[in-house]
Amino acid sequence: MDSVVDISWWQLALFSTTLIIPYLINHYFQLRLGKDIVIGVGRMVVQLALVGLYLEYLFDLNSLWVNLLWLSIMIIIGASSIIGKANLPKKPLFIPVISGLFLGLSPVLILICVAVVQPAPFYSAQYLIPLAGMLLGNSLGGNIVALQNCFTCFSERRSEYEGAISLGAHPMYASRPFVQEAMRKALAPTLASMATMGLVTLPGMMTGQILGGASPLVAIKYQLMIMIAIFVMMSLSLTITLQLALRRCIEKTGRVTVDFISR
Numbered sequence: 001m002d003s004v005v006d007i008s009w010w011q012l013a014l015f016s017t018t019l020i021i022p023y024l025i026n027h028y029f030q031l032r033l034g035k036d037i038v039i040g041v042g043r044m045v046v047q048l049a050l051v052g053l054y055l056e057y058l059f060d061l062n063s064l065w066v067n068l069l070w071l072s073i074m075i076i077i078g079a080s081s082i083i084g085k086a087n088l089p090k091k092p093l094f095i096p097v098i099s100g101l102f103l104g105l106s107p108v109l110i111l112i113c114v115a116v117v118q119p120a121p122f123y124s125a126q127y128l129i130p131l132a133g134m135l136l137g138n139s140l141g142g143n144i145v146a147l148q149n150c151f152t153c154f155s156e157r158r159s160e161y162e163g164a165i166s167l168g169a170h171p172m173y174a175s176r177p178f179v180q181e182a183m184r185k186a187l188a189p190t191l192a193s194m195a196t197m198g199l200v201t202l203p204g205m206m207t208g209q210i211l212g213g214a215s216p217l218v219a220i221k222y223q224l225m226i227m228i229a230i231f232v233m234m235s236l237s238l239t240i241t242l243q244l245a246l247r248r249c250i251e252k253t254g255r256v257t258v259d260f261i262s263r
Contacts, residue, residue: 100241
C-alpha cells in the first residue's frame with residue numbers, strides 16, 4: 001500500500017472556502033446560525049491545531065499518569081458538554097454523567113488495549129488517546145438524546161408518572177417507560193449506522209486508515225472493533241448515567257427535582 005499523501009496548508013485553506021455554501025444556505029433560509037458557524041469553525045481550527053501539537057508531545061512523552069490525566073480531562077469536558085447540550089442543570093447531574101462516561105469507557109478501553117490491539121506499553125498514547133476520543137465522541141450524542149428524552153417525558157407525561165406513583169409504584173419502576181424510550185432513541189442512530197455500514201457508508205476510522213496506506217482488510221478489522229466498542233460503551237454509559245441521574249433527581253416520595261430547561 002502507498003504511504004499517506006500529505007495535504008499542504010494552502011490546499012486545506014483553499015478547500016475551506018467551500019464553507020461559504022452552508023453559510024449562504026443559512027442566510028437564504030434565515031436559520032440564524034451564522035454566529036454559531038463562525039464560532040464552531042473557529043473553535044474547531046484552534047482546538048485541533050493545539051491538540052495536534054499537544055498530541056505530538058504526548059506521544060513522545062508516553063507517560064501513564066499524563067495519559068490518565070488527559071483522559072480525565074476529556075471525560076470532564078465531555079460530561080459538561082452533555083449536560084449543557086441537554087439543557088439540564090449541571091449540579092445534580094454532573095456526577096452521574098461523569099460516572100456513566102468513566103464506567104462505560106474504562107472496561108472497554110482496557111480490554112482493547114490489553115487483549116486486542118496490545119500496544120507496547122499497553123497505555124501507549126498513540127492508541128489510548130485516539131481510541132478514547134472516538135468512544136467518548138460517539139457517546140456524547142447518545143447521552144444527550146437519552147437525558148433530553150427522559151426528563152422531557154417527566155414534563156410531557158407527568159400524569160402517567162404521577163398515576164403510577166399514586167398507585168404505590170416505586171419511583172424507579174414508574175419512570176421505567178421513560179428510560180426505555182430514552183435508551184431506544186439514543187441507541188437508534190448507532191444501530192442504523194451499524195446496519196448500513198459498508199453498503200451506505202465507509203466510516204471515518206476505516207477511511208482514515210486506508211488513506212494512511214493501511215490494507216482495506218486491516219482497516220475493516222479495526223473498524224469492526226471500534227464499532228463494537230462504541231455500541232458496548234454507549235449501552236453501558238447510557239444505563240449507568242440514567243440510573244444514577246434518576247436516583248439523584250427523584251426523591252423517595254417520587255417528586256422529580258430536575259426539570260428540562262426549554263431554550
